[in-house]
Amino acid sequence: MEVELLEIRQHMSRFSPFEGLSDDLLDALAGQVEVAYFKAGSDILVLDQGLHELCYIRSGAVEVYRRNGDLYNRLGEGDIFGHFSLLRNHRVRFPARALEDTLVYFIPEPLFHQLCEFDEHFADFVELGRPRMEAAVEQHKQANDMMITRVRKLLTRYPVMIEATTTVQEAARLIGDAQASAALVLDAPDDNPRCTFTDSEDRPWKVRGILTDSDFRTRVVAEGLSPGTPVGELLGEGLITIQSDESVHEAMLCMLRNNIHHLPVLHRRRPVGIVHLSDIIRYETHSSLYLVSNIFNQSSAVGLAKLAPDVRAAFVRMVEEGANSQMVGSALSTIGRSFTRRLLELAEEELGPPPVPYCFMVNGSMARNEQSLVTDQDHALVLSDNFDAKRHDAYFLALAKRVSDGLDACGYPYCKGEVMATNGKWRQPLSVWKRYFSDWIDDPTPERLLHSSIFFDLDSSYGEEAYVEQLQDLVAQKAPKSPLFLAALARNALNRTPPLGFFRTFVMEKDGKHNNSINLKRRGTAPMVDLVRVHALACGSQAQNSFERLDAIGNTQLLAPGAGEKLRYALELIAMARIRHQVIDIQNDQVPDNNIEPENVEDSERHNLKDAFQVLSNAQKFLKYRYPLPVRIGRAR
Amino acid sequence: MALDLETTGLDARRHDIVSIGLVPFTLGRIRWAERRYWVVRPIRPLSSESITFHRITHSEIAEAPDLSTVLPELLEVMAGRLAVVHFRHIERPFLDEAARSHLREGLRFPVIDTMSLEARRYRLSLWARFRRWMRRPPVSIRLSDSRARYGLPAYQGHHALLDALATAELLQAQIATHYRSQVTIGELWS
Numbered sequence: 039m040e041v042e043l044l045e046i047r048q049h050m051s052r053f054s055p056f057e058g059l060s061d062d063l064l065d066a067l068a069g070q071v072e073v074a075y076f077k078a079g080s081d082i083l084v085l086d087q088g089l090h091e092l093c094y095i096r097s098g099a100v101e102v103y104r105r106n107g108d109l110y111n112r113l114g115e116g117d118i119f120g121h122f123s124l125l126r127n128h129r130v131r132f133p134a135r136a137l138e139d140t141l142v143y144f145i146p147e148p149l150f151h152q153l154c155e156f157d158e159h160f161a162d163f164v165e166l167g168r169p170r171m172e173a174a175v176e177q178h179k180q181a182n183d184m185m186i187t188r189v190r191k192l193l194t195r196y197p198v199m200i201e202a203t204t205t206v207q208e209a210a211r212l213i214g215d216a217q218a219s220a221a222l223v224l225d226a227p228d229d230n231p232r233c234t235f236t237d238s239e240d241r242p243w244k245v246r247g248i249l250t251d252s253d254f255r256t257r258v259v260a261e262g263l264s265p266g267t268p269v270g271e272l273l274g275e276g277l278i279t280i281q282s283d284e285s286v287h288e289a290m291l292c293m294l295r296n297n298i299h300h301l302p303v304l305h306r307r308r309p310v311g312i313v314h315l316s317d318i319i320r321y322e323t324h325s326s327l328y329l330v331s332n333i334f335n336q337s338s339a340v341g342l343a344k345l346a347p348d349v350r351a352a353f354v355r356m357v358e359e360g361a362n363s364q365m366v367g368s369a370l371s372t373i374g375r376s377f378t379r380r381l382l383e384l385a386e387e388e389l390g391p392p393p394v395p396y397c398f399m400v401n402g403s404m405a406r407n408e409q410s411l412v413t414d415q416d417h418a419l420v421l422s423d424n425f426d427a428k429r430h431d432a433y434f435l436a437l438a439k440r441v442s443d444g445l446d447a448c449g450y451p452y453c454k455g456e457v458m459a460t461n462g463k464w465r466q467p468l469s470v471w472k473r474y475f476s477d478w479i480d481d482p483t484p485e486r487l488l489h490s491s492i493f494f495d496l497d498s499s500y501g502e503e504a505y506v507e508q509l510q511d512l513v514a515q516k517a518p519k520s521p522l523f524l525a526a527l528a529r530n531a532l533n534r535t536p537p538l539g540f541f542r543t544f545v546m547e548k549d550g551k552h553n554n555s556i557n558l559k560r561r562g563t564a565p566m567v568d569l570v571r572v573h574a575l576a577c578g579s580q581a582q583n584s585f586e587r588l589d590a591i592g593n594t595q596l597l598a599p600g601a602g603e604k605l606r607y608a609l610e611l612i613a614m615a616r617i618r619h620q621v622i623d624i625q626n627d628q629v630p631d632n633n634i635e636p637e638n639v640e641d642s643e644r645h646n647l648k649d650a651f652q653v654l655s656n657a658q659k660f661l662k663y664r665y666p667l668p669v670r671i672g673r674a675r
Numbered sequence: 676m677a678l679d680l681e682t683t684g685l686d687a688r689r690h691d692i693v694s695i696g697l698v699p700f701t702l703g704r705i706r707w708a709e710r711r712y713w714v715v716r717p718i719r720p721l722s723s724e725s726i727t728f729h730r731i732t733h734s735e736i737a738e739a740p741d742l743s744t745v746l747p748e749l750l751e752v753m754a755g756r757l758a759v760v761h762f763r764h765i766e767r768p769f770l771d772e773a774a775r776s777h778l779r780e781g782l783r784f785p786v787i788d789t790m791s792l793e794a795r796r797y798r799l800s801l802w803a804r805f806r807r808w809m810r811r812p813p814v815s816i817r818l819s820d821s822r823a824r825y826g827l828p829a830y831q832g833h834h835a836l837l838d839a840l841a842t843a844e845l846l847q848a849q850i851a852t853h854y855r856s857q858v859t860i861g862e863l864w865s
Binding site: 049 | 696700703704705706707708710712825826827828830831834836837840843844847848851852
């Protein structure tokens with residue numbers, strides 16, 4: 039390689055999408071750029087000029103604008119621009135101006151196309167073929183398949199290995215010295231090369247069998263064998279083993295099928311360890327499945343509260359194993375619902391059976407099965423119409439109080455907006471609830487709906503499920519017929535907007551202002567969920583989960599073809615970023631929150647999030663246009 | 676074109692050219708892909724200091740052609756172009772000396788010297804004289820320090836081509852900052 043290219047190529051190889059390029063492509067790139075200097079404030083690309091180069095910022099900063107003059111993006115060192123035009127009609131669609139004194143490298147078009155052709159990552163990044171947001175989600179999915187925990191992950195040490203001629207007494211001593219509970223028995227290799235491996239000193243061996251603690255009891259002592267018996271004589275036929283790249287789950291099934299507690303693990307033919315059933319149990323203890331069953335085994339609210347750290351551990355493990363946001367959301371919601379149910383069961387045990395039937399309704403993220411680790415409690419009581427406040431309310435208030443206090447102790451803080459069954463307004467018979475929902479839908483104003491939109495994510499968690507189902511039916515029937523309601527809801531869905539993207543270590547707002555951190559819930563997932571809810575209600579869907587709502591919306595003509603898919607990818611990306619940063623917080627011994635700091639956001643994640651914010655922003659614009667507030671009513675007053 | 680020579684020393688009569696880097700450019704674009712580079716064998720042996728300085732090794736030198744074979748090619752590329760250098764007291768005398776000894780005639784050519792453009796502003800101006808009167812240290816007009824003033828990145832220097840590129844970028848920055856784009860050559864050259 040030519041020395042003079044080093045400077046340019048080392049710089050470019052630090053940034054996306056050049057970081058994965060082969061050395062040959064990088065050399066070609068570093069040798070073929072053109073260079074130009076732009077004073078702060080000067081135009082780099084002018085609207086509609088012809089463009090046959092990709093622009094790379096070597097130093098300085100650049101602002102990119104929309105046709106109408108709105109700021110589209112602010113770019114810094116290592117960022118590229120101009121690729122949209124290169125891939126379309128070679129006319130500049132987004133003019134660019136130097137924000138600071140800037141040095142730009144121009145990559146000629148033939149080379150740009152060569153990079154697209156020979157490097158898939160580069161092509162994805164510049165949106166050739168398929169959009170990069172989609173590519174990022176798909177990539178995560180693939181990683182997920184590969185991240186099934188392998189059984190080798192449970193191994194902590196090499197197996198104790200002894201020769202078949204070793205005496206039983208010596209073997210017992212060797213196993214004891216190693217503080218192990220089993221050993222593999224080796225023998226000279228026979229004719230079958232498939233069982234032969236060579237040790238570190240190049241001697242060939244075959245694994246003849248396994249000797250466990252219980253063998254000493256059942257095969258030596260019980261049979262009255264002498265301590266001098268060679269261990270080879272104790273072994274049965276047919277050793278059961280597992281390959282080290284099999285899943286933990288497969289290892290567990292293998293042990294259950296064969297009723298064994300020790301399972302030798304081989305890498306090809308070489309033994310690399312022995313898993314014991316207790317290793318698997320210890321591992322599974324951190325799974326959400328185990329956690330749920332543990333919740334139902336608790337006999338007091340105090341016991342439940344002690345499980346709070348386990349929720350975090352299960353959360354971290356799920357994310358590390360590559361779960362997507364839907365898996366994490368539904369697992370955490372299941373855990374949250376289990377806490378709620380168990381608290382209700384315990385309360386009923388203490389307070390006696392309820393005087394009239396009831397349904398414990400959950401709202402917000404728990405109803406949507408999208409809970410995260412940082413979430414407060416939102417719930418209400420829907421009571422039988424036989425409810426008589428004078429005679430029955432004391433019981434239900436006590437019930438609600440126990441659940442609410444219990445949830446708080448388990449790590450679900452009280453709802454600041456008082457959306458809890460302890461609030462008398464939200465502890466009402468079904469007929470009153472029907473009236474609430476009818477009023478909200480028939481006589482909506484954005485202000486009235488601001489605090490009640492949370493009730494439009496609703497699900498039963500315990501008791502007479504039919505009550506909440508009736509409310510879901512009512513909403514699904516009435517909402518699509520009320521344009522005013524949808525317009526008011528849509529108006530509220532625009533209250534919170536995403537930022538434009540990131541610039542250096544700042545979050546950049548649409549007006550160009552900078553912030554040090556961003557609340558990904560408030561500025562990302564929440565507005566996205568709000569937006570999806572409006573469309574879902576408009577099409578009369580009963581789905582509560584945002585992804586399921588998007589499925590329902592996809593069956594209608596509400597959104598342009600492909601728009602729903604984009605929303606799905608954008609939601610997944612933002613939700614996953616939020617989840618990943620909560621894991622980072624936990625791993626750094628910090629209290630997990632919904633904030634992310636730009637300096638902790640990787641280069642590729644920045645680009646993905648920026649795309650996702652863009653999708654959300656466009657979808658918000660469409661929402662306003664699709665559900666306009668009828669002006670006639672305004673004039674009539 | 677931006678031109679940079681790496682030499683074994685500062686005196687054209689005692690020292691030799693080791694490498695020549697040349698990058699064609701306009702005020703709008705630096706055409707890096709059209710860069711030219713020659714390593715030449717010096718007449719006098721290379722000291723070890725200058726080897727570490729230029730990152731050119733003995734073996735590279737041993738295989739390199741004589742300056743006499745490179746010179747016609749170089750002159751052809753230079754023809755019709757205006758040379759831009761940083762510190763003209765290297766490129767001019769060394770090429771003049773080379774032409775004298777190999778072609779038996781002197782070589783004189785106009786240059787724009789980015790260092791003297793910096794000097795006009797930071798050494799000779801009223802403001803610079805005031806600074807000197809205030810006994811403040813003079814502003815550095817070395818290539819990397821000059822570049823830093825215009826927000827240009829630091830390059831790991833002392834390769835003739837990279838220095839030529841750095842010089843071309845500097846001239847673009849100087850003109851964008853201090854001059855009209857229609858400035859005449861007469862105002863700039865030395």
